[in-house]
Amino acid sequence: MTMTDLMRRLGQINDLEAAASLLSWEQETFMPPEAAAGRGLQLTTLSGLAHELLADDQTGQLLAAAQPEDDTQAAVVRVARRDYDKATKLPTAFVEERTRVQNEAHHAWLEARANSDFAAFAPYLDRLMTLARRQADLSGYDEHPYDALLDDYEPGMRASHVKAVFADLRDRTLPLLTRIRAAGDAADYSVLTRPFPHGAQKAFAWQVAGEAFGLRDQFARQDESAHPFQSSFSRSDIRITTRVEDYWPACCFGTWHETGHAMYERGVAERWARTPVSSGTSLGVHESQSRMFENLLGRSRPFWERYFPQLQAVAPEVTEGLDAETLYRAVNRVNPSLIRVEADEVTYNFHVMLRFELELALLEGSLTVAELPDAWNAKMQEYLGLTPPDDARGVLQDIHWSAGLIGYFPTYTLGNLLSVQLLEAARRSPEIAAATDRADYGPLRDWLADQVHQHGRSLTPDELTVQATGQPLTADPYVAYLHRKYEDIYSLK
């Protein structure tokens, strides 16, 4: 009886969260502009009720008394207890203050970025860092306060592990980047801005997302939004958004990136439906799927050998005078830039390392908020040889800190590393390797569904990584991948 009551309550919480996700998705895609204020209140109510139901004493009693009857129920109870503990560790007064400061900080950041005026944002970031320290103390940690924050996005991951992996990655990819920069261009990059009608961009990207990666109209749809994202309201109700611009790879690779997220959510086993197990286990594992589809597959030579004819058919003006090989080289341009979201596979992680190192220093107090812009610019120079002309294109470029998301950035690089580690593990099967090499991703997708997707949150990221690849997260496969791929493209040997 209590298991039934518990499952019923978790189902309601899941429904409220799904409804909130749908309202958020619709806010970014279709909502009329004047509806914003009312929508905000509706979202507050839905999230608030979901949180109240989770953190309620009765939920605690149901969890304490729960007698799972099988592995499925055991995982639900395990994950629900983790969520309940997290939800009850932070006092309501603290959560409300954090929400208020985040709202104020977000508005201050929007204005500060528009005016490239870091000083206007600094007091808010200072308050957010104080709140982050308090949150770490309230949540508790063994080694480092950063661990308590990181745990919200990458359960079980520790700053010490991230530090070690990032240092290894940095030391072994900085020399590669230097060699690439010395090599000059590997293709004529003007092809990336040839005229490509917006509707045709979307149609091509969506068609390939279905054919290559399995995203289908029956359970998913694509719409446009200012910033691409993926959202799902059940495993049969998945949305991705894209942005169409003159730089046409943005739409294609953005779509395939979100398709990776979507197929993860799609693949969670039906038996976890309407439970807290029914989503990806961490941001890092999620990113491993999006990056695999976007980069490891979508930016691979076999992919373009296979899909070049389709691109020719829908956009002859783009492909005129080109072949698959040239396009492959063009979409793999390595080009140090100021902006993280525009970065390529080689430079992207430096953007992340920089942020991680600054977050750590701020949290530890070895860096003050006032010193942050200079520290940012110094690291940009050290890693990418660039200095931002203003803070809008430097320390103010990302939304994350203004939204209180501290401890979030490392998951981007953890995902990049894991994407290759997983792909290498899958390729130990000769059948998967052969199919992948001819851009037939069915066997790989079956492996991912089995090893990654189906488990939802029932495995922690570390459990999943060890079980699927035989070892914890490491930079080795990613470093080897970058060398293999870019030494070839830039003829470095």
Place this chain on the structure above:
Amino acid sequence: MTMTDLMRRLGQINDLEAAASLLSWEQETFMPPEAAAGRGLQLTTLSGLAHELLADDQTGQLLAAAQPEDDTQAAVVRVARRDYDKATKLPTAFVEERTRVQNEAHHAWLEARANSDFAAFAPYLDRLMTLARRQADLSGYDEHPYDALLDDYEPGMRASHVKAVFADLRDRTLPLLTRIRAAGDAADYSVLTRPFPHGAQKAFAWQVAGEAFGLRDQFARQDESAHPFQSSFSRSDIRITTRVEDYWPACCFGTWHETGHAMYERGVAERWARTPVSSGTSLGVHESQSRMFENLLGRSRPFWERYFPQLQAVAPEVTEGLDAETLYRAVNRVNPSLIRVEADEVTYNFHVMLRFELELALLEGSLTVAELPDAWNAKMQEYLGLTPPDDARGVLQDIHWSAGLIGYFPTYTLGNLLSVQLLEAARRSPEIAAATDRADYGPLRDWLADQVHQHGRSLTPDELTVQATGQPLTADPYVAYLHRKYEDIYSLK
């Protein structure tokens, strides 16, 4: 303090209902097909939580202790008490049984209609009528059990009033219909199915909805669905849907119909936001607004004199060889038909009267469910001179009964009657009459906003009718309108 608590709770209930409406709207417009089952559960959770919050003892205590500080709060408390009383009068066990029977009946009806097999639906309708009688007993009534059902859709209206008004309407419009049928065609109706590209239909209908009736992108949007409807999630977040078909007036007049509903929701005063006062006061008053825009304005001679050039511009193939007058006559074709939703202004109300009379007889027990198809067909012959070739085009055509909506049908005709009664009242202002006669609806819309829209549910339908028109609902203005308009179109004098 208790007023604040009460307002907070009513706000949450309103937010949950708005979220449910958004999920329902999205289900009909964009949702991928496989998402249906999960969406159903989410809707059940949202509606269930909204109902739990409303019917909760604490809500009762807050209402009992409420000390409104102004007229706005007084209206909120008054309407919330009415909702609370309704919500608590029906025992949970009864509501659950009703929901279950309605679900079963709906599926049985879908199949019965597909097979035109009334006998397969009869046992379900029988159970629904039994439940309707029990609901009337539980809810209580002074005169007639039908009043208790009607009150859910048209608060305060009684069957005796409907009976009297409908009898008057029938006796005075049946002779008019006979004269029209004897007169023959008033135009060449083939214009109504001339080729009109679907995208252009939608664009024209939406453009006019904005220009003539004030529906704007800032707070509203239009999408397609199988059955047109209006839905709103706040007064700044309104949706209408339309259906595009080869019979092009369906899209135009359907859009303007839903625009009437939309502008009513838009016009409710901002001070009622997130309270139970923040919507139209009844289905009948709502229908008066949709019918006014669709028929009294959209099917008027001045309207087509004004908008014919715009139609010419977007659809020259439709208007070729035509003028505004011919089009005006064509879109006002009177043509008795089997199907309610396809009926014109003269015959529509007979479809409604027939259903009302049968509902009354079923509820009183003077008619059995088994006798219903014959009774239906006899009345169709009596009113419209037609006999359905099968029950799918007869007694099984509407979704309402299968969804347990008994007492709903009369509101369509009450709305028709009220639409003319309101328009006549507005036209007592020479300025409004003159502007309306040149299809400038600004002054009329201001009057409607003031007399109808802004009040939301703070006035009952009867209070609103008396206040705006000087008398309770009567058939007189509608009967006079039909005679004036159709004696002219069909040259009956």
